[in-house]
Amino acid sequence: MEIILKEDIIGLGFKNDIVNVKSGYGRNYLIPQGKGVIASESAKKVLAENLRQQAHKLAAIKDAAQQKADALAGVALTISAKVSATGVTYGSVTAAHVAEELKKLGHDIDRKIIIMRDIKKVGDYVATIQFHKEVTAEIPVTVVAENAPVVAAPVVEEEAPAAAVEEQTEETAE
Structure with a gap:
């Protein structure tokens, strides 16, 4: 039918x-x-x-949807979840979680237009948001363990202060 x-x-x-x-x-x-x-x-x-x-009205609606998609261009989400020792999450990360994280960043997106599979493991995924039938945005989603140890960046000493210290030691030696 x-x-x-x-x-x-x-x-x-x-x-x-x-x-x-x-x-x-x-x-x-x-x-x-x-x-x-x-x-x-x-x-x-x-x-x-x-x-x-209504062609011009439809074009305006499409432009508005494109602006929303452009606003999400550089957004990447990191969602922390409780994880077992094998890397499997307790429960799953869903479109509702992604919508909640986007809301925290100031983007009010309905969870119903977010297309993704439920995430059940730690890793990198992609969520697709369909604003209009011709306008979509893809957002990278990283799921991390809630209690994972944070790896600190190696500390690099600046060479300028070290050179100044060497000059001072040479002056005091003279």
């Missing part, structure tokens, strides 16, 4: 898309909830006319 979606439905499609669904799903859920209409020839013509008239 072909349905024209009236709103974005995660996992199915975006507003004004024509999708094929099973008859029961369309008849019993999408149409009664007002989330879609049957894609008859007349409905397709009306949709085409509406899309033609």
Whole structure:
């Protein structure tokens, strides 16, 4: 059964898309909830006319989504989780955890538009955020152990003070 979606439905499609669904799903859920209409020839013509008239509005929506994606360009997340001795997390790191970390950084992103598998081990992963059907952003996510020892950077002594100390020792020797 072909349905024209009236709103974005995660996992199915975006507003004004024509999708094929099973008859029961369309008849019993999408149409009664007002989330879609049957894609008859007349409905397709009306949709085409509406899309033609709303082209500039759709371009503005896409630009807004692109700006949100550009704001996340340099963002990389590090999420700490409780980990067993074998490197397996207790529980899993989900899209909700990623959304929470992004909120701490000042980016209010709905967890439903974050696409990723549940993370169950320590390591580096990628979360994809789909702002618009043509605009996505990929964010690197690093999962680390909560009680992992922090490796300190090696301390490098500056050569300028050492040279000044050598000059002072030569002057005192004279």
